[in-house]
Amino acid sequence: MKRKQVWTKNLDRLTTKQIAKYDDSLEVLRMMRAGTSFNKATKTVGISPPTVKKFLGNTLRKIKKRIKAKGHDILIRKMKIYENGKQVSVQVRGIQRAKLIGQYHSVVGQFTDKNDKTTLKQFENQILKDIFWKTHRFETEPDEILVILLKQEDREFFEIYASGGT
Numbered sequence: 001m002k003r004k005q006v007w008t009k010n011l012d013r014l015t016t017k018q019i020a021k022y023d024d025s026l027e028v029l030r031m032m033r034a035g036t037s038f039n040k041a042t043k044t045v046g047i048s049p050p051t052v053k054k055f056l057g058n059t060l061r062k063i064k065k066r067i068k069a070k071g072h073d074i075l076i077r078k079m080k081i082y083e084n085g086k087q088v089s090v091q092v093r094g095i096q097r098a099k100l101i102g103q104y105h106s107v108v109g110q111f112t113d114k115n116d117k118t119t120l121k122q123f124e125n126q127i128l129k130d131i132f133w134k135t136h137r138f139e140t141e142p143d144e145i146l147v148i149l150l151k152q153e154d155r156e157f158f159e160i161y162a163s164g165g166t
Contacts (some may be wrong), residue, residue, distance in 0.1 A: 029059060038067035073095050091131045
C-alpha cells in the first residue's frame with residue numbers, strides 16, 4: 001500500500017469538515033493500534049475506508065491482504081499544553097510527541113490529586129518543538145498550574161487535544 005503522507009501540514013488550514021474527518025481517521029488509527037480490524041474500526045467510527053486511507057496515508061500498510069497500522073507515525077496532532085502561566089494549543093508531529101504531552105497531563109493530574117510537587121520535576125527542562133520549529137517549555141511551577149486549572153470551568157472533562165487534529 002503505497003500512499004503519500006497527506007496531512008503533514010498545518011491543521012489550521014483545514015476546513016471544519018476536513019478536521020472532523022481527520023479526527024475520525026485518527027480515532028480509527030487509535031482503535032487499530034488497540035487491536036481492532038481496519039474495517040470494524042471504520043464502521044464503528046462511521047467513516048469510509050478511502051477517506052481514512054487518504055488522511056492516514058503511509059501510516060497504514062497492507063500485510064497479507066489485511067490493512068495494519070504502523071506503530072509510529074508522523075501525523076500532526078493539535079494538542080493543549082501549559083506554558084508560561086497559560087494554556088496554549090500546539091501542533092506536534094508524530095505519536096511520540098503526542099505521548100509526551102499526554103504524559104505531562106498525567107503528571108499534572110497526579111500533582112493536583114496528591115498535591116505532590118515532585119512529580120512535575122521530570123518536565124522541568126523538557127523542550128517540545130511544534131511543527132513550526134517553535135520551542136515550548138512545559139509549565140512546571142505548581143502555583144501557575146493551579147491558576148490555569150482554576151480558570152478552566154470543568155477540569156474533569158478537560159481534553160488535551162485541541163479541536164482539529166485529535
